[in-house]
Amino acid sequence: MNAQPLQALAVAAAIASTPALAADTQFAVLVLAMPTKYHYEYIPVARDSFEKLARLHAFELTWTAQPAAFEADLSKYAAVVLLNSSGEEFNEAQRAGLERYMKAGGNAVVVHRAIIVAKPGQWPWYEKLVGRNFVIHPMLQTAVVTKADATHPATFGLPDRWLWSDEWYEFSNPYGVTIHPILSVDERSYDPTKIWPGQVAKGMGGDHPVSWWHSYEQGRVFVTALGHNVEMYRDGRYLDHLWGGLWWAAKGLGQPPR
Structure with missing residues (x-):
């Protein structure tokens, strides 16, 4: 079998997991959730939660574990969700597909x-899409999360001060990307230096965003560093955070004029 039929089969498999949906939907969303060494147990729970969100909020959901979906026409999707699935795993055709989209x-x-x-x-375009580069994270700890922008829909289901337990990613900004923080973590509420032997984490000080938005190319990007373990995808507040960010990305609504 030559390469073209094989590629066609891969793309077909990538989109085969689309559930049956009602005809009256607001928009369509593609979710990529690839199993990796540290992130795989969450997948069935997250899928169930996303399907419930799709039924509740009347959007069309396509769920896939195959990045080959990005080789197909993505124009029907109001947003694509990279759920614990980094673009570093994409081949050249898949990278080109995301860039084109x-x-x-x-x-x-x-x-x-x-x-x-x-x-x-290796793919600076993707790093700029994210807006920040991951540096390191200390051991998972409970900390206080605060709203950096209470006008963003990703905060509407959250209290002003929120106790949350996660990996508090530290970031750099090698490309000088301007982001708009949505949530921040208070480093005074956990130990940023608590890490495994042989590694060093210093924290980021008073300016430590854990969720943000920005514009990129011709579209909107919502980023959240939260969501390490499986139980988080059962938590109503976390799902409110994800849904608010997804709805904003897909529709561009919910914020006052700037």
Whole structure:
């Protein structure tokens, strides 16, 4: 079998997991959730939660574990969600597909592990889409999360001060990307230096965003560093955070004029 039929089969498999949906939907969303060494147990729980959100809020959901979906026409999707699935795993055709989608006005949601690229500089376009580069994280701890922008829909289901337990990613900004923080973590509420032997984490000080938005190419990007373990995808507040960010990315609504 030559390469073209094989590619066609891969794309077909990538989109085969689309559930049956009602005809009256607001918009369509593609979710990529690839199993990785540290992130796989969450997948069935997250899928169930996303399907409930789709039924509740009347949007069409396509769920896939195959990045080959990005080789197909993405124009029907109001947003694509990279759920713990970094673009560093994409081949050249899949990278080109995501770039083409964003340049045509597509929108992206980047969740937790999807922020990380193991080898910075291999795909700078993706690093700029995320807006920050992952540096390191200390051991998972409980900390106080605060609203940096209470006008963003990703905060509407959250208290002003929120106790949450997660991996508090630290970031750098090698490309000088301007982001708009949505949530921040108070480093005074946990130990940023608590890490495994042989590694060093210093924290980021008073300016430590854990969720943000920005414009990129012709589209909108919502990013959250929260969402490490499986139980989080059962938590109503976390799902409110994700849904608010996804709805904003897909529709561009919910914020006062700037």
